[in-house]
Amino acid sequence: MDSFIIEGPGKINGEINVSGSKNSALAILFASILTDEKCVLNGVPELSDIKTTYELLSYCGKSCFFGFNRFEISESSKLLTEAPYDLVRKMRASVLISGPMLARFKSVKFSMPGGCAIGVRPIDIHLEGFKKFGADVKLDGGYVILKVKKLKPAVIKLKFPSVGATENLMMTASLIEGETVIKNAACEPEIEDLGEVLNKMGAVVSGAGTEEIKIKGSKKLRGFEHKVIPDRIEAGTFLILGAMSAQKLTVKNVIPQHLTALIEKLKKTGAELIVNNDEIKVCSNKHIKPINLKTEPYPGYPTDLQSQWMAYMSLAEGKSQIEENIFENRFMHVAELIRMGADIEIKRNTAYIKGVKKLIGATVMASDLRAGAGLIIAGANAYGTTKIRRVYHIDRGYEKIEQKLASVGLNIKRTEE
Numbered sequence: 001m002d003s004f005i006i007e008g009p010g011k012i013n014g015e016i017n018v019s020g021s022k023n024s025a026l027a028i029l030f031a032s033i034l035t036d037e038k039c040v041l042n043g044v045p046e047l048s049d050i051k052t053t054y055e056l057l058s059y060c061g062k063s064c065f066f067g068f069n070r071f072e073i074s075e076s077s078k079l080l081t082e083a084p085y086d087l088v089r090k091m092r093a094s095v096l097i098s099g100p101m102l103a104r105f106k107s108v109k110f111s112m113p114g115g116c117a118i119g120v121r122p123i124d125i126h127l128e129g130f131k132k133f134g135a136d137v138k139l140d141g142g143y144v145i146l147k148v149k150k151l152k153p154a155v156i157k158l159k160f161p162s163v164g165a166t167e168n169l170m171m172t173a174s175l176i177e178g179e180t181v182i183k184n185a186a187c188e189p190e191i192e193d194l195g196e197v198l199n200k201m202g203a204v205v206s207g208a209g210t211e212e213i214k215i216k217g218s219k220k221l222r223g224f225e226h227k228v229i230p231d232r233i234e235a236g237t238f239l240i241l242g243a244m245s246a247q248k249l250t251v252k253n254v255i256p257q258h259l260t261a262l263i264e265k266l267k268k269t270g271a272e273l274i275v276n277n278d279e280i281k282v283c284s285n286k287h288i289k290p291i292n293l294k295t296e297p298y299p300g301y302p303t304d305l306q307s308q309w310m311a312y313m314s315l316a317e318g319k320s321q322i323e324e325n326i327f328e329n330r331f332m333h334v335a336e337l338i339r340m341g342a343d344i345e346i347k348r349n350t351a352y353i354k355g356v357k358k359l360i361g362a363t364v365m366a367s368d369l370r371a372g373a374g375l376i377i378a379g380a381n382a383y384g385t386t387k388i389r390r391v392y393h394i395d396r397g398y399e400k401i402e403q404k405l406a407s408v409g410l411n412i413k414r415t416e417e
């Protein structure tokens with residue numbers, strides 16, 4: 001297992017490029033199941049989650065090519081309509097294969113995605129939606145078996161604006177003639193990106209990115225060529241790092257309107273930001289003002305930038321609190337930050353942070369993708385050596401992160417153990 005070794009505190013300066021959005025790419029790659037025609041997705045980041053998706057699509061019978069951030073998918077044989085435990089357990093987003101499979105083949109058997117460090121991660125909202133389309137849902141030995149004679153359009157009101165459920169149900173609806181309406185839908189930019197692809201494929205999707213999405217499906221869908229949007233969470237991670245330790249950091253390949261909640265918060269802490277149309281310059285301010293935070297569904301502050309914000313507030317001049325409202329167990333990074341000298345207390349779903357003067361380097365462990373990112377930010381601002389173990393979590397969502405950070409001045413190395 002690899003580790004990162006960071007010598008801090010680092011002075012960050014220069015330009016850093018944001019890769020394509022992991023979460024948008026994953027949904028769009030699974031949309032290729034909806035058609036037997038060739039699909040091409042450009043700007044795909046080189047990540048272990050993309051590799052897992054490659055494995056799963058290939059296992060089902062798609063012919064895949066991935067290189068130079070270009071992912072090509074074609075179909076030369078009848079697809080297997082099964083997603084096995086060994087692949088699904090590696091990546092929960094594999095559940096996104098079920099909606100397209102059900103729509104195209106009227107049956108699918110997929111392993112219940114396990115939970116993960118941040119929560120149980122149920123899929124009841126997905127399954128409720130499939131039932132509304134007329135599917136029969138059975139659970140058997142850790143597998144979900146969906147079957148249907150003929151799918152019918154439906155009006156589906158989600159009990160929570162689940163990103164994955166919105167994406168799954170949009171893809172199913174795209175192959176159902178008639179109009180499906182998804183209410184209380186997730187509004188994330190990744191949903192909008194998927195909606196654009198489904199329109200390219202021949203569905204008629206309106207309202208993607210808002211709480212009410214209408215989808216007029218088609219009997220058959222075409223292939224597509226598309227370029228994935230930039231990764232707003234990677235961009236936000238770099239902006240928070242820059243706000244802590246940059247003389248001047250320019251974060252490039254950004255869509256600023258995807259980051260309004262973070263930009264607003266960073267400005268309140270006293271960080272200086274210059275927002276241009278596809279890049280944001282950030283300079284740190286020696287005196288970090290403590291600012292409270294609540295994570296919310298988009299366009300609220302994203303849960304995927306919560307641990308990074310906590311690292312930032314650990315060095316603020318005063319008290320702040322962070323309320324985590326999306327996942328029930330997304331404070332695994334707190335114990336690790338405390339090992340580095342942070343002063344944090346948790347009560348239910350709120351972390352109470354008292355800013356300290358200094359963080360001290362230590363050996364810490366990444367527990368999930370974004371917790372790992374928070375530890376990188378803490379290590380970059382701690383005195384001495386920080387060793388972050390289990391960086392395979394970070395490799396799931398940050399392309400070449402140690403190269404990118406080293407190029408703007410951080411002393412970070414990957415070691416193999």
Ligand code: EPZ
Nearest residue numbers: 023093121122123124125126162163164165304326327369
């Ligand atoms: C997506 O996960 C992202 N993953 C997550 O990013 C992100 O944190 C999350 O959305 C929230 O923004 C991908 O897009 C691949 P949800 P998803 O369904 O779709 C509950 C990262 O770091 N829920 O919106 O799984 C669920 O337990 C990852 O890149 C149900 O109860 O998130 C959670 O508490 C981590 N039943 C809340 O809703 C369901 O059927 C939000 O989950 C589905 C979800």
